[in-house]
Amino acid sequence: SAVISQKPSRDICQRGTSLTIQCQVDSQVTMMFWYRQQPGQSLTLIATANQGSEATYESGFVIDKFPISRPNLTFSTLTVSNLSPEDSSIYLCSVGTASSGTEAFFGQGTRLTVV
Amino acid sequence: SQQGEEDPQALSIQEGENATMNCSYKTSINNLQWYRQNSGRGLVHLILIRSNEREKHSGRLRVTLDTSKKSSSLLITASRAADTASYFCATDHFSGNTPLVFGKGTRLSVIA
Numbered sequence: 001s002a003v004i005s006q007k008p009s010r011d012i013c014q015r016g017t018s019l020t021i022q023c024q025v026d027s028q029v030t031m032m033f034w035y036r037q038q039p040g041q042s043l044t045l046i047a048t049a050n051q052g053s054e055a056t057y058e059s060g061f062v063i064d065k066f067p068i069s070r071p072n073l074t075f076s077t078l079t080v081s082n083l084s085p086e087d088s089s090i091y092l093c094s095v096g097t098a099s100s101g102t103e104a105f106f107g108q109g110t111r112l113t114v115v
Numbered sequence: 116s117q118q119g120e121e122d123p124q125a126l127s128i129q130e131g132e133n134a135t136m137n138c139s140y141k142t143s144i145n146n147l148q149w150y151r152q153n154s155g156r157g158l159v160h161l162i163l164i165r166s167n168e169r170e171k172h173s174g175r176l177r178v179t180l181d182t183s184k185k186s187s188s189l190l191i192t193a194s195r196a197a198d199t200a201s202y203f204c205a206t207d208h209f210s211g212n213t214p215l216v217f218g219k220g221t222r223l224s225v226i227a
Contacts, residue, residue: 043217108157
């Protein structure tokens with residue numbers, strides 16, 4: 001299993017600013033995943049963060065808007081840049097396990113409100 | 116991208132009743148998982164069913180999987196007010212270290 005500490009749990013930010021979200025895992029993992037959950041919606045994958053290489057972004061998400069760092073096997077950050085009210089969402093980090101077909105583990109989420 | 120469709124989108128039942136939620140997906144899977152989310156917080160894993168399994172139980176939860184119809188159902192028996200949450204199915208298409216693809220979710224309200 002894996003325990004993920006995600007922070008901040010919530011924040012209210014002014015438009016045009018940026019917010020950096022951190023996730024710390026209690027074990028080494030190869031890949032970390034960042035999701036966005038817009039109000040009342042399901043989770044949409046933003047990107048996959050691999051240690052030692054650039055993150056892989058899903059369609060509709062770009063590095064300039066959502067830069068990701070992955071400095072080691074237990075830590076990652078997601079920055080949401082140049083905030084607009086449309087960025088108001090819950091952002092979640094997740095890890096799988098190295099074994100085939102096992103559950104994923106999630107941080108507690110960061111609820112971002114842009115005003 | 117999302118490929119799961121869940122129905123109903125919202126379900127309201129009385130405490131003690133059973134709640135059934137359905138999930139459909141589009142492409143072949145390695146396994147299908149169900150998650151619960153309270154009040155927009157982190158997701159909690161409930162149960163995983165592999166593509167070669169048809170039914171699985173865990174406490175008051177029963178999950179079925181029909182790969183020919185590309186569908187799954189989650190049954191919560193004898194529901195409690197504390198079961199009020201959003202429930203998501205998620206499909207895993209490869210083995211390990213790959214992101215899950217989530218369905219749209221069912222918002223369950225259990226009225227005491």
